[in-house]
Amino acid sequence: RISVQSLNVPLNLKAGHTYSLNGTVNSTLGNLAKMTVGVFDRNGKMITGATAYPNARTFNVHSLDNSVLFDVLGAGRYYYRILASVGNVTKCVVNQPFFVSA
Numbered sequence: 490r491i492s493v494q495s496l497n498v499p500l501n502l503k504a505g506h507t508y509s510l511n512g513t514v515n516s517t518l519g520n521l522a523k524m525t526v527g528v529f530d531r532n533g534k535m536i537t538g539a540t541a542y543p544n545a546r547t548f549n550v551h552s553l554d555n556s557v558l559f560d561v562l563g564a565g566r567y568y569y570r571i572l573a574s575v576g577n578v579t580k581c582v583v584n585q586p587f588f589v590s591a
Contacts, residue, residue, distance in 0.1 A: 490517045491573050491582050496550065498569050498585040499559065508559040512550040514582060516575055520544050523574035526553045528567050537561055548573075564591040 496512030514521065520543070527538015539556030541548065550571065571583040 491515070491521075491575065491580055493571070493582055496583065498583065499587040501587065502559060502562070502589045504562065504564055504589050504591050505560050510550050510554045510557060514548045514550065514571060514573055516546050516573065518575045520546055521548050521573055521575060523572075523579070524548045524553075525570075525572040526550055527557055527570060528559065528562065529570050530567060536567065562589045564589050
């Protein structure tokens with residue numbers, strides 16, 4: 490099982506503003522081989538974000554905070570996603586829609 494604790498997610502932001510990410514992803518299935526944290530558009534294209542290869546059962550989302558640049562987003566609807574891979578299986582463990590206003 491992959492779970493998320495103490496996660497903060499954006500809901501409504503103003504264009505040009507930053508946002509700091511926090512939270513922990515834990516796996517009881519095995520080591521987290523790959524973690525992708527980012528902002529995606531409605532077509533599933535990553536706008537900003539990064540991938541880490543922790544090879545551990547726990548991953549702190551804040552470690553990628555400087556790579557998820559909320560201040561570059563224009564007005565519109567986006568999705569904050571966290572993708573976790575254990576072995577050859579990748580799961581979207583967070584898929585939170587949010588809005589950026591002008």
